[in-house]
Amino acid sequence: MKFGTKAIHAGVHPDPTTGAIMTPIYQTSTYVQASPGKHKGYEYSRTQNPTRNALQDNIAALENGKHGLCFASGLGATDAVLKLLKPGDEVITGNDLYGGTYRIFTKIFQNFGIKFHFIGMDEVNTIENHITPQTKLVWIETPTNPLLNIIDIAGVAAITKKHKLWLAVDNTFASPYLQNPLDLGADIVMHSVTKYLAGHSDVVMGALVVNDDELAQRLAFIQNASGAVTGPQDSFLVLRGIKTLHVRMQRHCENGRAIAQYLASHPKVSQVWWPGFESHPNHAIAKAQMRDFGGMVSFTLKGDSLQDAIQMMEKVKVFSLAESLGGVESLCTHPATMTHASIPKAEREKAGLKDTLVRLSVGIEDAEDLIEDLKQAIG
Template identity: 55%
Template sequence: MQATTKLLQSIPVDELTGAIAVPIYQTSTFVQEAPGINKGYDYSRSGNPTRHALESIVAGLEGGKVGLAFSSGLAAIDAVLRLLQSGDEVIAVDDIYGGAFRLFDKVYKKFGVKVTFVDTTDLTQVFNAITPKTKLIWLETPTNPTLKISDIAAIAKLARQLNVCLCVDNTFASPAGQLPLSLGADIVVHSATKYIGGHSDVIAGVVVTRTEELGEQIRFYQNACGAVLSPFDSFLLIRGIETLPLRVKAQSRSAQAIAEFLEDHPLVSRVFYPGLASHPGHAIAAAQQQTFGGVVSFVLKDDSEEAARALVTHTRYFNLAESLGGVKSLIAHPATMTHASIPGDVRRAAGVADGLVRLSVGLEEAEDLIADLTDALQASTYKKQELKWHKSN
């Protein structure tokens, strides 16, 4: 059975009515037959049929045992971090999402959890950073926004040997593009707001675990802390999942064409996209990913915030906005948007330059998006020259 067929067949038909779409059980509580005797649900924070259907679907998508849905991607990350105790240490990818960095650095640090940020594309750096107190390795691959590729299988083997849990943020690749649990990871997290939802109309996060034991530990925190996904938002994610493989394939094809165009453009100094042969992680990405994804980042030859601002405000089809993975194309300036919470020196050391621009390629035709970037790149040079002239006069 092909992947898309298997996915669609995993979405249940409602047994009560025959509804082909999963019903929205928009209820806070459930009537009990007697104290403690119910039909499987008692209160929607602890469990809801619509959310349960979603959680079963995402567990199947990632090939895991337990799936859990949260009210945001950061809530999902937070639930995983609650497995840690004061004194534990974490090794995290240096080119990390700004929100995750803030959670590590501003929240868990004060509770005695130490995080060491390393270049996880280098297995030696990962090995050298591990101490007897290391309990978790935190990967993003591809990373946000420089699309670094880490060898999941190699790091998973190292983690198993040293009894360290490996969690992979699979947001950028999506379950249609990469399956970290099959490569040895213990936990997968997603900002389901992105590719899983796919329509820029819901905030959500999911966690999938390789074992029942890990899943039940995180389920405890899901219920105890209460950052659960609502029934309606669960329905929206299920609807998005139905077209996930088709969307990701189309977005990846367009992203490849755009990356190749940018690589040859005279106003661009560097392009980050794992589908390019020039990308240092291309071979690993080709081995562990089914697609190269829909995100392309690039640095302008004039590596300045001023030049990047001029570009991102001159596109017609790429909308200037945070987030990614939706059907409409977006453009962002990470230094002042998604990664603004990271100190400038830390951000630049991780490769997030002032002149770096991130594209989330949607479902518009690739030739239209390339034409848009062509015009914007040209317009941005005139705008920057104009700004310089005004400053000098």
């Protein structure tokens, strides 16, 4: 089954009672049992809910995986992965991460005795220099947030398999439409479903997808025992959003390319980060492991003036100055004070994230209108 067909049909079946083509919103906390312990597969909605189950099956199919699990947020999904570990375990991860991921690593799980190594991963061979007997997990983003670095998933997977480590990939920026980490050797795929999968800026949700049955059982236990599950209403909204994922992503990619090329030619722009440029350090890897280059673009203005960057962001009219990404509407974000504010300034700058960097989530509006908006805002 091709991707567009899976987006619409995978995991979704007509309601057996009414024949409704859309999965019903099973807005219930509990289920009637014929006799103690005798039920139809559902006891309590923290554990199982038919609407959530349909969504989990759908997302798993999109990632070419066997098991999907949905959580109340992307960080809820990340939290579940880290609960596979125990005090003394070590994690190797990138030095260019979403601020919320950095925060949960350093402010929550580091306090429970888990050690994190933040390293550059443009060259995957550097990972082996940091592996110890205590290393259990390698966590990567690709493309990264917000510098759009590309990490060779298959290359990292070869290393993790050699050392019998788990590899988890945050696939939020690419979405399953552009990239499928399980096919490249990853063990766990994480999504902030809030972003491209839901696609309409009206849901907060996270998801994990795995192939290994035992790993799926462990994560399902954590999901149920910790309780960070998503509700049926949000599950319904994401099921609806995913039905247009392939169409939306095509336009995100087209518009992202147009915006990146416009900014690269602008006399007041000093640098543009977008993996579709042949000059991008890992463009060849992006071209090999992704189907297109996505709708995320970051840039800085010449002169590197924070005030100039702020004034530009205050002037946008079609773009909206807001956190998050992946919705149908275009967003403009200042990572240093918004999405990555929890990362200390010294650590941000060490990774190359300047206070003057602007991140765009290019939506699906008319590209000419987006370019005109940037033109008037940059001046």
